[in-house]
Amino acid sequence: MNIEFYGAAQTVTGSQHLLTIHGYKILLDCGLYQGRREEASRINRNIHWDAKSIDALVLSHAHIDHAGNIPTLVKNGFSGTIYSTFATRDLCSVMLSDSAMIQMKDARHLLEHKGEYIEPLYTIDDVADALSLFNGIAYEKRFEPVPGVFFTFYDAGHLLGSAIVLIEWQENGIIKKMMFTGDLGRVNRPILRDPVHIGDVDYIISESTYGGRYHENEGDIEAELLDIIHDVVEKRGKLIIPAFSVGKTQELVWYMNNIYNRGLMPKIDVFVDSPLAINATGVFRLHPECFDEQTRKILYRDDDLFAFPGIKYVKDVIESKKINRSGKPAIIIAGSGMCESGRVVHHLIHSIRKPNTTILFLGYNAPYTLGRKIADGEKRVRLMGDYYTVNASVRQLHGLSGHADHTGLIEYLSNRNISAVKKVFLVHGEIESQKILKQSLVEKGFADIMIPAKGDIVTI
Numbered sequence: 164m165n166i167e168f169y170g171a172a173q174t175v176t177g178s179q180h181l182l183t184i185h186g187y188k189i190l191l192d193c194g195l196y197q198g199r200r201e202e203a204s205r206i207n208r209n210i211h212w213d214a215k216s217i218d219a220l221v222l223s224h225a226h227i228d229h230a231g232n233i234p235t236l237v238k239n240g241f242s243g244t245i246y247s248t249f250a251t252r253d254l255c256s257v258m259l260s261d262s263a264m265i266q267m268k269d270a271r272h273l274l275e276h277k278g279e280y281i282e283p284l285y286t287i288d289d290v291a292d293a294l295s296l297f298n299g300i301a302y303e304k305r306f307e308p309v310p311g312v313f314f315t316f317y318d319a320g321h322l323l324g325s326a327i328v329l330i331e332w333q334e335n336g337i338i339k340k341m342m343f344t345g346d347l348g349r350v351n352r353p354i355l356r357d358p359v360h361i362g363d364v365d366y367i368i369s370e371s372t373y374g375g376r377y378h379e380n381e382g383d384i385e386a387e388l389l390d391i392i393h394d395v396v397e398k399r400g401k402l403i404i405p406a407f408s409v410g411k412t413q414e415l416v417w418y419m420n421n422i423y424n425r426g427l428m429p430k431i432d433v434f435v436d437s438p439l440a441i442n443a444t445g446v447f448r449l450h451p452e453c454f455d456e457q458t459r460k461i462l463y464r465d466d467d468l469f470a471f472p473g474i475k476y477v478k479d480v481i482e483s484k485k486i487n488r489s490g491k492p493a494i495i496i497a498g499s500g501m502c503e504s505g506r507v508v509h510h511l512i513h514s515i516r517k518p519n520t521t522i523l524f525l526g527y528n529a530p531y532t533l534g535r536k537i538a539d540g541e542k543r544v545r546l547m548g549d550y551y552t553v554n555a556s557v558r559q560l561h562g563l564s565g566h567a568d569h570t571g572l573i574e575y576l577s578n579r580n581i582s583a584v585k586k587v588f589l590v591h592g593e594i595e596s597q598k599i600l601k602q603s604l605v606e607k608g609f610a611d612i613m614i615p616a617k618g619d620i621v622t623i
């Protein structure tokens with residue numbers, strides 16, 4: 164087998180790895196590269212592979228950096244089957260459509276404001292074509308996308324529908340096994356199950372996002388959240404929560420719903436201000452097969468995990484603007500998670516100067532993003548071209564990360580016969596993180612660990 168590493172090699176974005184085996188080509192993930200505008204556009208538009216020559220695509224999960232460039236692959240002639248779990252397929256339906264709308268809007272904006280014509284990376288038609296190629300596969304059901312090569316999805320506990328992928332094939336009569344972690348989740352997360360252990364393998368392609376980094380002790384998330392909500396009610400202010408629309412938003416609402424069910428939720432309006440979050444929440448409701456035991460138990464008493472009196476899902480942009488005109492205290496959950504774009508920016512413009520506003524971050528903000536600046540305590544920030552003084556208080560809620568940290572990665576990867584592992588490939592991480600993770604894995608006894616660079620082809 165040959166593995167060509169192209170996306171997410173020494174970086175965390177644009178996940179794509181091509182397997183060539185027995186004359187067949189199978190692509191693992193087809194993520195969108197996210198980064199500086201021009202560079203991203205160049206990488207995403209010029210699909211590295213001859214799309215027509217790829218026989219099948221196996222998708223670990225629906226996050227845009229893993230699935231977001233599938234429509235471009237299809238537009239370029241890929242006509243094979245796309246294998247994913249059912250929930251991943253459904254999340255792709257809403258997330259790729261949303262992504263196409265953004266691409267189309269950006270192109271229109273450039274034309275109207277700068278007279279520059281660019282073709283959208285892909286359109287809603289390309290997304291429809293891509294969705295018609297999906298084949299949903301349940302967890303732990305073996306499938307054979309090309310003759311003689313078997314795949315199985317195991318729950319990765321990272322996002323609804325996310326999978327660790329096991330690949331099995333024969334060479335000279337000997338069965339070989341390789342594990343691709345996709346993005347590896349954590350134990351004890353809300354809604355989702357823990358990552359499933361899959362036993363001994365010969366090869367591992369592992370993510371390394373949190374190599375060398377550790378999640379802060381999460382404490383009692385519900386209690387912390389309740390404390391923040393009480394504070395906002397007392398100050399008669401707004402609580403603005405920048406959140407990713409898929410995953411984080413549902414987890415947060417799940418916690419609030421639990422608080423309500425325990426009779427502890429104060430009387431306050433809660434707005435989920437994101438059309439994408441609304442559609443994604445619909446997908447969550449459709450897939451109880453992905454829920455952990457705790458969440459299934461809640462369903463016995465409460466048939467809707469994502470709604471309680473006082474919560475309102477806001478689709479319409481006029482409704483969204485009305486939220487700010489009302490002087491009433493409110494909780495506003497809106498995208499984007501790092502405040503770079505989306506409706507949250509408008510809410511910040513309206514409320515960031517007020518001392519009774521609280522901004523609550525749910526996790527990591529990438530360097531140079533507006534979210535990072537606010538989280539770091541900058542007192543003046545730029546929003547839509549104008550400067551605003553930050554008088555709002557800033558809080559952090561830890562414990563909602565979707566990724567295993569350094570310890571989690573080591574524990575998961577080591578839970579097998581280490582001496583049987585012939586080679587580990589570290590992908591989906593910044594090089595510094597990867598080096599630290601590699602060192603720890605060497606100390607654990609892994610013999611051969613490689614950090615492939617973009618374009619490396621390895622024969623195993």
Ligand SMILES: [Zn+2]
Pocket residue numbers: 224226229321322346
């Ligand atoms: Zn992910």
